[in-house]
Every structure is written in C-alpha cells, then in structure tokens.
Amino acid sequence: MLKIFPILLGLFFIYSCTGTYEKNMAELDEVYGCDSPHKNLSKSKYRACLAKQRAGGETMFDLADSFDGLLGKGEGNVVYKSSVNPYLWNASLEVTEKYPLKIADNQGGLIETDWIYENNNINQRCLIKIHIKSPELITTGVSSNFLCEKKEGETWIIENYDYIEEEKQITLKILEIAGNLASKSL
Amino acid sequence: MNKIKYLLSAIPAALFATSASADISVSGSASAAYTDAGGNASSTMGGGVSFAMSGTTDGGVSISASAGISNDSDSVGSASGSSGVTALTFGFANGSITVGQDVGTPDGVGKVGELVAYADDNQVAKTAVVGLTEDEGDGVSVSTSIGDMSLTAAYVYDGAGGGNVDGAANTAAGASLSMAVGSGTLTLATADEDRNGTNNTEFGASYVMSAAGGTLSLGFTGTDGDTAAKEGEAVSAAFSTSLGGASVAIGYTSHDANNQQSNQTDVTASSSLGGGASIFAEYTTVSGDIAANSSTADATVIALGTSVSF
Numbered sequence: 470m471l472k473i474f475p476i477l478l479g480l481f482f483i484y485s486c487t488g489t490y491e492k493n494m495a496e497l498d499e500v501y502g503c504d505s506p507h508k509n510l511s512k513s514k515y516r517a518c519l520a521k522q523r524a525g526g527e528t529m530f531d532l533a534d535s536f537d538g539l540l541g542k543g544e545g546n547v548v549y550k551s552s553v554n555p556y557l558w559n560a561s562l563e564v565t566e567k568y569p570l571k572i573a574d575n576q577g578g579l580i581e582t583d584w585i586y587e588n589n590n591i592n593q594r595c596l597i598k599i600h601i602k603s604p605e606l607i608t609t610g611v612s613s614n615f616l617c618e619k620k621e622g623e624t625w626i627i628e629n630y631d632y633i634e635e636e637k638q639i640t641l642k643i644l645e646i647a648g649n650l651a652s653k654s655l
Numbered sequence: 656m657n658k659i660k661y662l663l664s665a666i667p668a669a670l671f672a673t674s675a676s677a678d679i680s681v682s683g684s685a686s687a688a689y690t691d692a693g694g695n696a697s698s699t700m701g702g703g704v705s706f707a708m709s710g711t712t713d714g715g716v717s718i719s720a721s722a723g724i725s726n727d728s729d730s731v732g733s734a735s736g737s738s739g740v741t742a743l744t745f746g747f748a749n750g751s752i753t754v755g756q757d758v759g760t761p762d763g764v765g766k767v768g769e770l771v772a773y774a775d776d777n778q779v780a781k782t783a784v785v786g787l788t789e790d791e792g793d794g795v796s797v798s799t800s801i802g803d804m805s806l807t808a809a810y811v812y813d814g815a816g817g818g819n820v821d822g823a824a825n826t827a828a829g830a831s832l833s834m835a836v837g838s839g840t841l842t843l844a845t846a847d848e849d850r851n852g853t854n855n856t857e858f859g860a861s862y863v864m865s866a867a868g869g870t871l872s873l874g875f876t877g878t879d880g881d882t883a884a885k886e887g888e889a890v891s892a893a894f895s896t897s898l899g900g901a902s903v904a905i906g907y908t909s910h911d912a913n914n915q916q917s918n919q920t921d922v923t924a925s926s927s928l929g930g931g932a933s934i935f936a937e938y939t940t941v942s943g944d945i946a947a948n949s950s951t952a953d954a955t956v957i958a959l960g961t962s963v964s965f
Contacts, residue, residue, distance in 0.1 A: 490749040490800040497805055497833055500840045500863050500870075506761045506831040507807045509742075509753060509796055513703055513725040517684040519772055520962035523902070523925040523933035605930075608680045634711075637678075 553578035553601045556654075557611050560646035561599045564639060568597070578602060584618075592620040593628075597639065606651055613639040679708045688935075688960025692777035693953025699776060699960075701726040708740075717746035750799030756816060758794030760809050760829030760846040762787045764859035765876035768891035768906030770921040774937035774958035777951060781917035782944035783910040785878040785889045787848045787857050792816050792825065804834040814850070824851040839864025855880030869896025878912070887912030901926045915944040931964040 497505045503518035510518060553575055561580050562573070572581040578601030584594040595617040603610030615632035618625040685702030703725030711717050720740040727735075742755025763769075763786060794811035807830065814825030829846030844859045861874040874891035888911055895904035906921040918941065925935040940955040948954060 489802060490751075490798075490805075493800045493803065493805045493833075494798075497840070504767075506764045506842055506844055506861075507798055507805055507833065509755075509757070509759055509791075509809070511741075511757045511759075511791070513723065513727070514705070514721075516686065516701070516772070517682070517703065517705060517964065520684040520686060520933070521931075521964040523935055523962060524927050524931045524964045608678075641678075 551575075552604050554604055554606050554610055554647070556606050556647040556650045557601045557603070557643060559650055560643045561601060561611065563646055564643055565597060565599065571596075594618055594620075594625070599639070599643070606647055608644060611640055611643050611647075612636075613643070678710070679706065681706055683965035684963065685965075686773075686960055686962035688773045688958050690774060690776050690956060690958040692951070692956040693948055695777060695951050695953065697777060699773065702963075715748075719744045719746065750797065753796045753798075755795075756793050756818075757791050758796050758809055758811055759791035760787070760811060760827045760848070761807060761831035761844040762829065762846040762857050762859065763876075764831060764842055764844040764861050765874035766859075766889060766891050766908055767861050767863075767872035767874035768893045768908040768921065769919060770893060770904050770906040770923045771937040771939045771958070773935075773960060774921075774939045774956045776956070776958070777953070778939060778941065778956045779946040779948060779952045779954050781910060781919065781941050782946065783884075783887065783912040783915040783917040785857070785876050785885055785887045785910050785912045787827070787846055787855055787878070787885075788850060788882075792827070793818050793820075793823075794827075804832060807831050814848075825849065829857075836862070837864070853881045855882050855885060866894075867896075869894055872906075874908075884913050898924075909943075917941060917943045917945055928961075932961060933963075934961045935959075 494507065497507055502522050503510065503515055508518075558575055558578065565580055565582055568585055569583040570580060571583045572579055574580075580597075580599040580601075582597045584596050586594050595615055598614040598616065600612050600614075601610060602612065613636045615635055617628045617630070617632070619628055620626075681704060683702065683704045685700075687700045688698070690697050690699065703723050705721055705723040707719065707721045709717060709719040720743050722738055722740050724737045725735070741757050742753055744751050744753040744755075766786070792811045792814035793816055794809060794813075796807060796809035798805070798807040800806070809827075809829055811825075811827040812821070813819045813823035814827055815823060817823060825848075827846060827848040829844065831842060831844035833840060833842040835841075840863050842859075842861045842863075844857075846857045846859075848855050856879050858877045858879075859875070861872060863870060863872045865871075872891075872893040872895075874889075874893075876889040876891070878885050878887060880886065889908055891906070891908040893904060893906035895902065897903070901924050903924045904922070908919045908921075910917045910919075920940050920942075922938040923935065924937075925933050927933050935958075937958040938955075939957075942954065945954060946952075
C-alpha cells in the first residue's frame with residue numbers, strides 16, 4: 470500500500486485540471502454529511518460538525534415556537550422575522566451607495582447594481598451582485614459577485630473570468646461595516 | 656484582471672483600505688448531554704472554539720489552517736486543551752494536499768450503521784470488532800477528483816506523533832474512492848496499518864441511496880492481517896429520514912471476527928431549535944459476544960442532550 474501512495478500523488482497532478490473537485494466534494498457532503506470519508510476531521514472537529522449539522526435540520530413539532538409560547542413570548546403579537554440580517558443589509562447598501570441600484574430586495578437579501586461603466590474603458594462594463602443569506606451576523610452570511618461583459622462589435626459578451634479577489638474584498642468590507650454597526654448598537 | 660481594475664478605481668479607495676489579505680474566522684460549538692447506562696446516570700459537557708485561517712498565493716493556491724481550544728464533549732471528565740495549527744492544507748484547482756499532525760486513514764467507511772456520538776459512553780465493549788487500531792498521526796493526505804469520481808489518499812508516517820518521517824514504528828496508509836453508481840453513491844476504501852511490525856489491512860465499502868422517502872446506507876468492512884481478534888467481516892445498514900419534523904436514523908452493524916459475533920443497534924433523533932441550537936436523543940444497544948454489564952457500564956445506553964453551533 471505504501472508504494473501506491475507516490476502513484477496516487479502523481480495521479481493528483483495529472484488530473485489536477487479537470488475542474489470537478491469542489492462540485493464532487495459538495496455532492497459528497499450532501500450524501501455523507503460529517504461522515505464523508507473524504508473529510509479528515511479530528512474528534513473535536515467532528516463534534517463541531519455534528520452540532521452544526523443537527524442545528525441545520527428540521528424543527529420537530531415546531532418546538533422552537535412551543536418554547537417561545539412557554540416563555541410567554543409572542544402572545545397576542547404578530548412577529549415578523551426577517552431572513553436578512555439588518556447589519557449585513559445596511560453595510561451592503563453603504564458599500565454600493567455610489568452606484569445606481571437595479572435591484573434592492575430586502576426580503577430576499579439581494580442587491581444588484583446597474584451596469585458600471587468607466588470613462589477610460591467604455592468597451593467593458595461590470596455589475597456587482599450582493600446576496601445576504603442569513604438572518605444572523607455571520608461571516609458566511611453574505612456573498613458578493615462580479616459580473617463583467619466586454620463589447621465586441623455591437624454585442625456585449627460575458628467575460629469568462631472569475632474576479633475572486635475583488636469579490637472577497639467587497640465581502641470583507643461589508644463584514645467590517647456590519648461589525649461596526651453591530652458594535653454601535655450594543 | 657487589469658480591466659476590472661479600471662472599474663474598481665471608481666469604487667472609493669477607502670472601500671478597500673482596511674481589507675485584510677487573509678481570512679480568519681472564529682466558530683464555536685458546545686454540547687451538554689445526559690446519559691443513562693443501566694441506571695448509571697452521567698452528564699457530559701464540552702465544546703470548543705475553532706479558528707480557521709486562509710490565504711491565497713499570487714499563483715492562486717489557497718492555504719488554510721486551523722487551531723482551537725476544546726473541551727472533550729463526550730466524556731464525563733473535563734479534558735480541556737488547546738492546539739496550535741496542526742495541519743496546513745494547500746488547495747489547487749482540482750484538489751488539495753494536507754500536511755498535518757492529525758492526518759487519518761479512511762478506515763471505518765463500511766460501518767454506516769454506527770450512528771451514536773454520545774450514547775456509547777459507559778457502554779460495555781463488543782468482543783468482536785473488525786477494523787484497524789491506528790487512527791491518525793503525522794502524515795500527508797491528498798484529495799482530488801477524476802471526472803465524477805473523488806479520490807483521497809493518506810499516508811501516516813508516524814502514528815505516535817513523533818514527526819519521524821522514515822523510521823517510525825507505527826505507520827498507516829489508505830485511499831478511498833467515491834463515485835455515482837446507479838441512483839446512489841458508492842465509496843470504496845482500503846487502509847493498511849503497521850504497528851511495530853503487526854500489520855493489518857481493512858477494506859470498506861458503502862453504498863448510499865435514496866429509498867422510501869429517506870436515505871438508505873449499506874456497508875461492508877473486512878479486516879485481514881496479523882491480529883486474529885480483528886480478522887473478520889462486518890455488515891452494516893442504516894436508514895435515515897424525517898419524521899414529524901425530526902431527523903431520525905436507525906442503524907445496525909454486525910461484527911463477525913475470530914469466530915465471535917457482536918451486534919450493535921443504534922437509533923438517533925435530532926431536531927433544530929433555530930439559532931444554531933438543536934436537541935438530540937440517542938439509543939444504542941449491543942448484543943452477542945460482549946463484555947458483562949457492570950455497575951458503571953451496560954449493554955444499553957441512552958443519551959439526551961443539546962448542542963449549539965456558534
């Protein structure tokens with residue numbers, strides 16, 4: 470078996486361009502959850518994974534509501550709970566305030582700017598999409614996307630390029646502003 | 656890349672002024688459980704804080720690491736500890752390489768019916784248990800995809816954690832391969848261990864598919880080698896589904912090793928409470944060739960508890 474390892478390592482490099490890794494890992498996570506044989510989890514990390522997995526499951530017999538009822542919460546009141554964290558939402562609006570917005574859906578947590586043009590480069594245009602995905606202020610609760618097009622003749626064509634670093638910068642800025650807003654509200 | 660910089664120049668410079676070049680995130684989890692083993696009731700409490708760090712090289716290779724503070728969450732005693740970075744993972748376009756002190760071989764793949772995480776505390780031992788002894792240690796693992804197949808290989812060069820690359824007494828190696836077959840997912844895995852000259856090999860297979868409104872898992876484990884007590888086969892099955900809003904699973908595993916047979920039946924249920932919290936219940940019982948019950952351990956154990964993910 471030990472002799473096989475260098476061969477497998479070589480295979481890794483040979484097949485390192487097929488581009489299906491993340492998709493396959495996501496599918497295996499769906500099938501196996503924390504027990505995926507392709508996850509190398511230590512005991513403590515496995516416990517943490519299990520806690521997160523169980524918390525993400527279904528709610529039995531609306532127990533959460535029942536507990537609220539026992540504690541006297543919500544009696545006679547109509548409670549609206551937004552699925553969009555207000556700090557992340559306001560921070561996203563602040564980040565995009567310089568640009569015209571095409572979509573600002575605070576129910577779905579989606580912000581999309583109109584096309585952004587630059588005087589020095591009128592043959593390219595980009596827009597920013599921001600999605601608030603969580604009612605809680607967590608680092609994975611917001612994602613940003615850049616979508617750019619270039620003009621060829623009279624036709625705008627989507628650029629085949631991932632602006633990963635730029636998207637990360639915007640997400641980090643939103644988290645920073647959201648964190649400051651949350652701190653001020655305490 | 657250069658083109659977008661024109662556009663980004665329209666965004667105020669202050670927007671990115673304080674952006675970090677690396678991501679550091681903090682997460683936590685905690686759990687509290689009550690277990691009952693034949694009248695011997697215990698409480699367990701634990702959890703920890705985990706720091707995850709990542710960065711990206713100019714060439715696009717992601718590098719991630721984690722460190723943590725933990726308190727063992729499934730033992731009666733408190734076992735708090737802290738660890739610095741014990742592994743570095745380098746992520747490429749189609750895979751990753753991990754160099755670490757807690758690298759493990761893909762053993763146990765076929766034991767799909769062993770479900771409980773807390774209720775096995777204070778349970779009597781099964782006499783027949785197939786599988787390996789070596790779990791994790793200093794080593795390197797590689798994970799990649801070949802089309803729709805996922806391949807992971809691991810080599811533990813020092814199971815004692817002494818950092819001895821070429822002369823350790825305890826070593827292990829293994830590989831697992833997962834692929835879609837029919838309507839389900841098939842995983843095949845093999846792992847070898849060498850514990851000071853005592854060699855054992857485990858082969859595991861599992862098949863997971865949708866069935867009857869839930870998920871059916873079937874597994875097989877075979878062990879061969881120098882340790883007679885571990886030589887044999889285990890068959891395992893599990894079914895999980897949602898029932899009345901709760902996630903419910905039942906599992907069964909039968910070990911047949913060295914002419915002895917031990918069986919384990921597990922039932923788990925959990926329900927989300929929102930906000931990262933959940934409640935859970937676990938039941939496990941073992942039968943066949945097992946150790947005798949005692950004042951502290953029993954063949955049947957239940958656990959009730961809650962866990963929170965922050």
